[in-house]
């Protein structure tokens with residue numbers, strides 16, 4: 324599946340290409356057509372699945388006919404409202420909206436608590452087509468009459484389970500009451516608890532259920548191994564493991580993109596077919612590396628965490644951490660590439676002396 328097959332308008336296809344995405348993630352393939360058909364959605368997905376683009380891209384497409392450069396606030400009423408539980412997520416989603424929407428003349432802004440309201444008020448009064456907000460601060464702005472929500476056509480509740488955990492339900496109800504009844508609603512949640520089901524029943528109309536596998540929960544079928552080694556021996560150990568364990572397809576993670584090509588080259592010199600994927604390579608080079616790996620022409624794919632996000636390689640038997648990542652979340656992302664779909668997998672980490680602190684965090 325390609326983004327073009329999802330019937331995205333050229334402005335969005337261009338933005339997606341600018342981001343370096345070659346194909347939609349599973350949740351994007353499902354959510355984009357459904358949102359474009361103006362269906363309500365109940366999405367069970369967490370961060371790391373590409374869900375943000377899954378709702379932002381089709382939302383931008385539905386709003387594209389409204390794009391205009393008029394300075395009049397009346398020409399920019401809030402038509403899409405995205406609620407998130409935290410400031411960090413709000414800022415991140417707003418960045419995505421800006422990034423994916425950069426070729427469209429739609430205005431967006433973000434409001435959240437903990438900072439001065441004045442610049443937010445100014446932005447709202449000038450008019451925004453897409454508003455990303457945390458619930459409490461949004462209500463403050465509503466109270467001050469700096470924003471009206473009577474023309475909202477699309478509502479997104481992101482990480483709804485966290486919003487409920489944080490006690491935002493009363494605020495959410497107040498906000499729902501300010502929105503037109505006739506609207507499209509998208510609800511995303513990592514879990515599907517009774518409370519979420521209740522909320523979904525109240526706010527969604529014959530929603531399409533979209534569920535994607537948890538990517539950032541450690542797969543139960545993964546066996547974790549650690550080899551303690553001086554850094555100078557890592558490459559020889561890696562080559563030794565690949566040979567003696569007869570690995571046919573292995574994803575090797577490094578922290579820095581500049582080290583990826585070098586390691587791949589050295590492995591090739593050692594007689595092991597290796598290729599590399601990282602953000603300094605061109606889109607064509609990345610696609611080539613990925614298809615070489617998927618189709619078995621390369622035994623080893625050397626990747627950075629960022630490059631590996633969103634690329635879909637199913638059911639790898641081995642993931643090797645040539646270096647441990649800086650955060651345990653990245654470790655979970657990395658090993659999420661193995662032990663999927665009911666097949667066992669092995670996550671092997673080569674750990675040198677100065678990585679012990681990172682190892683403790685992962686453990």
Ligand code: AMP
Nearest residue numbers: 344346347348370371372373374375633
């Ligand atoms: P999210 O789950 O929305 O937080 O996205 C997780 C990460 O995946 C973000 O860093 C996105 O930039 C990236 N991403 C989203 N869609 C794709 C895609 N189709 N291909 C590659 N990366 C993607």
